[in-house]
Amino acid sequence: MGADNADPMDEDRVEEVGAEASADSRVVYEDFSPDYLRIYYARLFPYAEIYKWLSYGHDGKHPGCDATIMSRREFSFTLEHDIYIRYLSFHDVAEMEATIKSKCPHKIDIGALYNVEPAKRSAYAGGSDRVFASVERELVFDIDMTDYDDIRTCCSGADICLKCWPLMNVAIKILDTVLREDFGFEHLLWVYSGRRGVHCWVCDTRARRLSNEARSAIARYLTLYKGNENTTKKVSLTGPSLHPALSRAYEICRGYFEEHILPNQGLLRSEEQFDKVLELVPDESVRTQMRDRWKRASTSKDDVSAIRWKHLKQTLENKKLAPSVRRSVEEIVFSYTYPRLDIEVSKHMNHLLKAPFCIHPKTGRVCVPIDPLDCDNFDPTTVPTLGQLLYDLNNEGGKAGPEVKDLEKTSLNAAVRLFQTKFLDPLQRANKAEITCSYQQKLQQTSATNVLSW
């Protein structure tokens, strides 16, 4: 399929591609190629939905709308050959669409909302009144499977499979619960990162206006796992009881630990494995007792890990042991399942994060949204790839009538529907209410007591 000249996309070429393919259904589509990407941007990328999201209702006609909101948002592109452009911004959806189509970026990042257009920032350098500064930015989280490499035995590095993917589910469930219940946020967008992780965008107005310190505080509230390969104990629980947020998280973690992680990763199967787990128990006699017992037993049974875990739990329930030793049950479960997030991503307003519906160049997979309430049914290995989308276009395209939109011919349709119904629609309703309400307030405001005089 490879074309080597950089001709701008035109309708004729698409037909050509289509014709070639349908002529020979044994053609194999690559997962990713710059040409496919061109077609993707020409026909499938959901510009309108992304634009509506980031406008937060200000793309309407209401007098309370701030028409500059989109032009002050930073985007960055990574082009072919790793060329990187920052501080891009668009005045309207047409400009965004035209720019993306013409530049065909391999990656699109979304940055912060600034006080002025990023393109005009050099006019605002220097002087205390005229600074180029970020004013708003979604609260974001990034969970990456490579941060769990020390506990995965099924894959390593960039690979993922259904044995280790449950670690992402547990992270999604815990973060989603904390953000909604503890912090009261409502508009969360979970996105598959395209290869080995997930991103979360918290889009409530209150979240967008958080200071860096507040973002850092929330990330630390969510952090339990500390340390590196040099420290043995990475989760350490002090105090006679757990914080309510942690005891709630424990219930979620325990389920995933016992049903998925323990058996899938064979955590107590081999001696090397169970030694690693036993290291987390701060009592020599218990460790020795378990080691002796397990070394003698055979490891042929499938559920050996589950059986051994039961042994360990029963032993640690012994009330004669010190509380810190009995606590190691929770510590073990948390060590293996509690979310490990990259604090640096969440701390800074200016951090650029990949946009949803981008294509991951290494895998060709689309960064599709994930429904947190249904994340157990999300299968990263069946996420549509660029090649698959093209196949859909070419094959379904032939069968469907002219009134069927391109998107609906492909497996991407479900993803865009999910984005629209589960995330964008509620957000739009909230935006409208908010814009109307704050406009009313502004009209009513006179010189109230809250106005600072000298």
Added chain:
Amino acid sequence: MEFRSRASHVKLNGAVKAYGVGGGGSRVSMYLVAPDVDVSLEDFEQYALDRLRVLIAIEENRSRGKRAEEVDSAVSDLWKKHMRTVHSDAQQQKDVISHFVLRLVHCRTEELRRWFMEMETALFRFRFKAESPESQKAFIEDHKLPYKSISSGEFEAMKEKLAQVMRSSNQSASLIGETNFYKVPFEEVLDLVATRRVYVHQGHAFVPRDQLVTIVSNHFRSMLSQSLILTNRNWTAMFAAQEEDRLSPILEALSKRYLAPDYSKSVSGSSVALQDLDGLAMRSFPLCMRHLYLKLQEDHHLRHGGRQQLGLFLKGIGLKLEDALAFWRGAFAPRMPAEKFDKEYAYNVRHNYGKEGKRTDYTPYSCMYIIMSNPGVGDHHGCPFRHFSAENLHAALSGMRLEPKTIDEVMEKTRGRHYQLACAATFEGSHNCQCDGINHPNQYFSQSQNYLKEQAENASQMETDS
């Protein structure tokens, strides 16, 4: 903000009445808007001075390492003492006016702003903490702060979770139920959130009442910070020029607060011997200490204010405790037997050196502190440039053997109320070197000693050379 041009009065104009009205009639204010009143120039300055005394004393108390309760009771006394008015309803007005005047004084530089913010926040914190729970609640409502006390129904529902949080951070859960809990936006207690030491639900954090004082004080501080920047901008843009002759000098004088290091620990290696004191007094003591020293020799007595001022100064220059006791005992000897001295005065000397009571090492007084003091009849402490009459000052300066030209310069600076510059002029007159300003009597002393040492070294150098 408006300053009318009538020379003897200042009109402070604000849109709305500032001080705490409503509900519980809280006496504490957030100073949001300036009061709408006419103030005489005397009151303008005097109120500010009185408040400044309180703020400076807060600083001194804090830097002496006193415990929180002691600082609180000291502040309480200071407030009652300095901020009293003839009519009790004028008291709130004095509170607010003095705050706003000091805001003008301290808005111009980062350092001034920071100091003012620190001290005002400490003052606010103390006063807010002392209010009753009902009064605090009224205050929060009046100012529309987003902090709500939770109903007993809400409390019952989350009691268990609150207890769990306390236990998880190794705090006693028995306090639950005895303290009132408040619901605040989680952004107000980020430290507690980050370390999971607070219960968070639907974006609210639930904090006990004593935490609330900190939250409200933090809010006060950030409001004040913004206001100071605004005040600076407004003043510079609108009034600085027209008030150059009237208000600016007053503000300028009020802002000259001592900011250099304190002399609580005498410079290492420098200690003075008892027998050297006479010579040192003549050569290197600033006028205030020289005066006290001479009066002590003359009367064989000093009242408390003088003993403190001179005694701490001597400690600062390196006089050891045993020598100090000998010095004072000897100085008082013609008028009282040693036993009486030991019984009634020795304790205080030892106290100043941190050897009695709670053993805090007291710092020698700075120029600002001394200038602010109020010597009465029979007292000899204070700042001569501030507290002496013109003739007495002239006489004292002649006693220092200064040239008439220098004396005139000093007198003129004194008339302009630039006391510390006047002192610096005496330094320049008696030592042959430049001095930019004196902020602390011990500074005068060390500068003098350094100069004389240098002179001695140069002299011996020339001897060896020739």
